[in-house]
Amino acid sequence: MKEKSPSIQDSLKPIVALCKRRGFIYPGSEIYGGFANTYSFGPYGVELKKNIKDLWWKFFVHGRRNMVGLDGPILLHPKTWAASGHVEGFNDALIDCKACKGRFRCDHLIEDALHKSADGMSLEQMTKEVQQHKIRCPKCGASDFTEARVFNLMFHTHMSKTGGNTDIAYLRPETAQAIFLDFKNVIDTMRVRVPFGIAQIGKAFRNEITPGNFVFRVIEFEQMEIEYFIHENEWKASFEEWLTSMHKWCQLIGLNSARIREKEHPKEQLSHYSKRTVDLTYDFPFGSSELYGLAYRTNFDLSRHAEFSGQSLEYTDPDTKEKFIPHVIEPTFGVERTLLALLCDAYDEEVLENGETRTVLHFAPTIAPVKVAVFPLMKKEPLVEKAEKIFKTLHHIWHAEYDESGAIGKRYRRQDELGTPFCITIDFDTLENDTVTLRDRDSMQQIRVPTNKLIEILSEKLNVGFYENQRITS
Amino acid sequence: MKEKSPSIQDSLKPIVALCKRRGFIYPGSEIYGGFANTYSFGPYGVELKKNIKDLWWKFFVHGRRNMVGLDGPILLHPKTWAASGHVEGFNDALIDCKACKGRFRCDHLIEDALHKSADGMSLEQMTKEVQQHKIRCPKCGASDFTEARVFNLMFHTHMSKTGGNTDIAYLRPETAQAIFLDFKNVIDTMRVRVPFGIAQIGKAFRNEITPGNFVFRVIEFEQMEIEYFIHENEWKASFEEWLTSMHKWCQLIGLNSARIREKEHPKEQLSHYSKRTVDLTYDFPFGSSELYGLAYRTNFDLSRHAEFSGQSLEYTDPDTKEKFIPHVIEPTFGVERTLLALLCDAYDEEVLENGETRTVLHFAPTIAPVKVAVFPLMKKEPLVEKAEKIFKTLHHIWHAEYDESGAIGKRYRRQDELGTPFCITIDFDTLENDTVTLRDRDSMQQIRVPTNKLIEILSEKLNVGFYENQRITS
Numbered sequence: 001m002k003e004k005s006p007s008i009q010d011s012l013k014p015i016v017a018l019c020k021r022r023g024f025i026y027p028g029s030e031i032y033g034g035f036a037n038t039y040s041f042g043p044y045g046v047e048l049k050k051n052i053k054d055l056w057w058k059f060f061v062h063g064r065r066n067m068v069g070l071d072g073p074i075l076l077h078p079k080t081w082a083a084s085g086h087v088e089g090f091n092d093a094l095i096d097c098k099a100c101k102g103r104f105r106c107d108h109l110i111e112d113a114l115h116k117s118a119d120g121m122s123l124e125q126m127t128k129e130v131q132q133h134k135i136r137c138p139k140c141g142a143s144d145f146t147e148a149r150v151f152n153l154m155f156h157t158h159m160s161k162t163g164g165n166t167d168i169a170y171l172r173p174e175t176a177q178a179i180f181l182d183f184k185n186v187i188d189t190m191r192v193r194v195p196f197g198i199a200q201i202g203k204a205f206r207n208e209i210t211p212g213n214f215v216f217r218v219i220e221f222e223q224m225e226i227e228y229f230i231h232e233n234e235w236k237a238s239f240e241e242w243l244t245s246m247h248k249w250c251q252l253i254g255l256n257s258a259r260i261r262e263k264e265h266p267k268e269q270l271s272h273y274s275k276r277t278v279d280l281t282y283d284f285p286f287g288s289s290e291l292y293g294l295a296y297r298t299n300f301d302l303s304r305h306a307e308f309s310g311q312s313l314e315y316t317d318p319d320t321k322e323k324f325i326p327h328v329i330e331p332t333f334g335v336e337r338t339l340l341a342l343l344c345d346a347y348d349e350e351v352l353e354n355g356e357t358r359t360v361l362h363f364a365p366t367i368a369p370v371k372v373a374v375f376p377l378m379k380k381e382p383l384v385e386k387a388e389k390i391f392k393t394l395h396h397i398w399h400a401e402y403d404e405s406g407a408i409g410k411r412y413r414r415q416d417e418l419g420t421p422f423c424i425t426i427d428f429d430t431l432e433n434d435t436v437t438l439r440d441r442d443s444m445q446q447i448r449v450p451t452n453k454l455i456e457i458l459s460e461k462l463n464v465g466f467y468e469n470q471r472i473t474s
Numbered sequence: 475m476k477e478k479s480p481s482i483q484d485s486l487k488p489i490v491a492l493c494k495r496r497g498f499i500y501p502g503s504e505i506y507g508g509f510a511n512t513y514s515f516g517p518y519g520v521e522l523k524k525n526i527k528d529l530w531w532k533f534f535v536h537g538r539r540n541m542v543g544l545d546g547p548i549l550l551h552p553k554t555w556a557a558s559g560h561v562e563g564f565n566d567a568l569i570d571c572k573a574c575k576g577r578f579r580c581d582h583l584i585e586d587a588l589h590k591s592a593d594g595m596s597l598e599q600m601t602k603e604v605q606q607h608k609i610r611c612p613k614c615g616a617s618d619f620t621e622a623r624v625f626n627l628m629f630h631t632h633m634s635k636t637g638g639n640t641d642i643a644y645l646r647p648e649t650a651q652a653i654f655l656d657f658k659n660v661i662d663t664m665r666v667r668v669p670f671g672i673a674q675i676g677k678a679f680r681n682e683i684t685p686g687n688f689v690f691r692v693i694e695f696e697q698m699e700i701e702y703f704i705h706e707n708e709w710k711a712s713f714e715e716w717l718t719s720m721h722k723w724c725q726l727i728g729l730n731s732a733r734i735r736e737k738e739h740p741k742e743q744l745s746h747y748s749k750r751t752v753d754l755t756y757d758f759p760f761g762s763s764e765l766y767g768l769a770y771r772t773n774f775d776l777s778r779h780a781e782f783s784g785q786s787l788e789y790t791d792p793d794t795k796e797k798f799i800p801h802v803i804e805p806t807f808g809v810e811r812t813l814l815a816l817l818c819d820a821y822d823e824e825v826l827e828n829g830e831t832r833t834v835l836h837f838a839p840t841i842a843p844v845k846v847a848v849f850p851l852m853k854k855e856p857l858v859e860k861a862e863k864i865f866k867t868l869h870h871i872w873h874a875e876y877d878e879s880g881a882i883g884k885r886y887r888r889q890d891e892l893g894t895p896f897c898i899t900i901d902f903d904t905l906e907n908d909t910v911t912l913r914d915r916d917s918m919q920q921i922r923v924p925t926n927k928l929i930e931i932l933s934e935k936l937n938v939g940f941y942e943n944q945r946i947t948s
Binding site: 035047074075076094151156158169207305 | 551
């Protein structure tokens with residue numbers, strides 16, 4: 001794929017506008033003036049999201065022999081988050097401007113003003129930095145801040161318990177812990193043997209105050225996570241194998257590999273639970289940022305849950321009889337970030353020979369919300385009838401659209417903006433010789449194909465084989 | 475399908491036990507002793523749930539011409555719930571036993587003790603009833619209650635806003651309102667014309683204190699909802715059409731129609747927004763209870779959101795130029811209740827000719843978590859190799875399982891408990907004449923079929939046609 005012009009690369013604006021205009025993504029609660037960093041996925045957004053999730057499930061769960069799925073609750077026992085370390089450690093340092101009441105992450109304030117890292121600073125040190133350097137409020141310019149204070153990123157709520165008390169509960173900030181909580185149930189009820197993985201797709205919530213770069217950072221989002229349970233001995237090989245598998249996934253959904261980079265977390269910046277973490281970053285218009293993560297979590301989580309619950313979370317190897325708490329490799333994927341990367345990758349404004357500009361989404365067929373659109377050349381009876389018939393046949397197999405209104409060129413442009421790989425036009429020749437025009441989104445070339453060959457030709461072009469060949473690889 | 479024995483019909487116990495034992499449903503946060511009414515869907519439960527949701531989407535969204543999907547946030551602007559009436563009216567009357575601290579719904583307490591309805595009673599009246607009749611605590615027997623008080627069923631949380639204030643936000647108690655909030659975005663960006671519908675699948679949360687009958691009543695659950703926007707004139711016809719469509723859905727997933735009833739809500743019990751509501755109830759082991767709901771909501775919701783937001787939510791008919799706020803027919807489906815009804819419907823303990831009992835789930839192939847299982851008769855090389863090859867071919871098309879361990883009879887029983895419609899056994903004859911044994915779950919009959927006919931025979935037996943014929947009906 002050719003590189004886009006710098007002006008498009010540098011800004012999310014045209015993508016945000018297209019998403020709104022064409023029913024991919026709307027601002028959340030827009031009629032009430034919006035609400036925090038929330039978004040609604042419109043008719044095409046929800047199809048795109050579903051394609052991502054379905055393909056992920058097929059590739060990583062059904063496509064492997066040693067994987068099972070899970071769907072755990074958002075509201076988990078509060079002890080979960082004490083054990084995981086989130087109650088104590090999942091914090092940002094916040095600071096408020098006394099003048100304008102603006103609220104900021106203190107580390108970002110220091111980094112932006114003083115161009116130095118606030119990593120590892122205590123709250124007191126941060127407050128001192130802000131005061132000593134008379135850092136100004138980015139909103140109103142005043143230098144009058146509160147002290148920095150800890151702010152936990154977990155949303156909390158209150159349960160009404162039959163016991164009479166009202167208990168605090170947290171909205172899970174990651175899906176991972178729901179998997180660890182059911183590790184014992186899975187080994188007790190499924191015939192799994194280490195190494196094996198448990199996969200989950202579901203919502204997680206973080207009380208972020210940082211502006212989000214569209215859907216890149218949002219307060220509620222969907223994660224696709226795998227906890228892959230291994231013997232400690234095999235962690236290095238397993239880590240490499242998963243890294244390869246994650247790159248394959250990027251290929252499968254059609255991301256431009258030139259924009260994907262591996263970013264190794266330096267030892268001193270690793271989370272408390274991790275011995276190695278690699279991010280896959282994507283070159284977003286706002287910079288190269290984390291798309292996916294791969295972490296070796298050791299057996300930190302299972303050990304902590306064993307400790308906090310008093311349950312044994314040991315696994316016994318059926319051959320060697322060795323008992324151990326499995327270690328964990330965790331590949332994690334954000335649905336919204338995947339969707340945003342796909343949009344950025346696919347978006348283009350092409351200047352055509354006639355000087356017009358066409359906006360097009362070059363989605364891979366694997367994830368395109370609509371696979372094929374069917375048009376009668378004009379809204380006339382024999383054409384409409386034939387087009388309807390072809391549409392219904394194709395729609396049984398792929399998600400198709402039917403469109404009979406407006407000039408044919410406009411209908412092509414409309415499908416270009418939705419990223420539909422192929423358009424089929426039924427014209428008067430169709431009634432004569434039962435052939436139709438098949439138009440390719442990317443080359444805009446049109447070929448004439450017999451109606452009775454359409455399914456075969458589309459099957460090949462929609463590249464179903466690409467995906468099928470990836471299955472049952474291990 | 476024949477009726478089950480009364481002992482099975484009257485109890486959820488064997489179903490709950492099977493769900494745990496075979497990886498369908500685990501109690502939520504079980505290693506910490508459980509947590510409120512929450513559940514985890516295990517490896518087979520998550521596949522069953524996914525099949526339900528995917529089929530629903532295909533049937534109601536892709537299968538109709540005038541439907542679009544949406545995926546709105548769980549956290550909506552708080553004004554949403556003021557406009558919808560939930561802040562004021564989505565309440566239970568609770569009462570606590572002072573002796574044992576037990577907490578109860580006051581209307582249930584009165585209904586159970588005095589056998590009369592508490593509908594329409596004020597808090598004062600309820601408190602008086604409890605005191606005058608010296609109603610006893612169902613837990614400890616004491617007659618010493620607090621006064622009845624209002625308890626809102628919405629979970630609330632707190633947002634950290636950049637404005638400096640901390641604002642309350644609610645976890646949505648229904649998905650419907652997210653659809654109403656995006657009504658304007660959808661009519662502005664999609665080429666829809668009334669009548670049309672917006673569909674959404676997503677989580678909702680209710681702070682219930684009532685015991686739940688397994689996953690029937692839970693604090694977090696998934697809804698599949700449609701808001702179908704119409705002109706007021708057409709509400710009666712549209713209501714009937716949707717009722718028919720909901721019955722078709724029940725057929726499609728294989729529910730026994732003899733257990734489905736229509737329950738018309740009497741006028742005086744209708745919600746404030748509804749002019750007609752019909753429940754589809756299912757004969758659960760604990761009684762006939764609401765499975766699905768169909769409500770004519772008038773234009774209450776859109777009118778209220780127009781009023782509270784100051785936005786115009788009028789639609790202009792392109793032909794007549796009439797401006798109006800559309801009325802709404804709302805078919806609503808719970809994922810967990812669907813799953814529970816399917817389990818209750820499918821569960822059976824059959825006494826075989828040899829006196830043994832087999833437990834079996836008679837799932838319709840449309841929703842069965844595993845469609846086909848493949849076994850080599852013995853764990854011997856040529857059999858295993860051939861079985862692996864057949865498994866991989868079938869698994870590319872349907873979710874299949876491979877099992878090579880244990881006696882063949884045990885492997886059949888295992889698949890019976892998972893509801894797998896067909897099992898294929900590769901034996902020594904297979905190596906001779908390339909035929910395999912195809913075993914039917916329900917009849918337990920085995921037939922010999924050529925390997926190269928397997929896909930064709932299974933395609934027919936798995937009844938793909940049944941579903942395909944239902945599509946694009948309107």
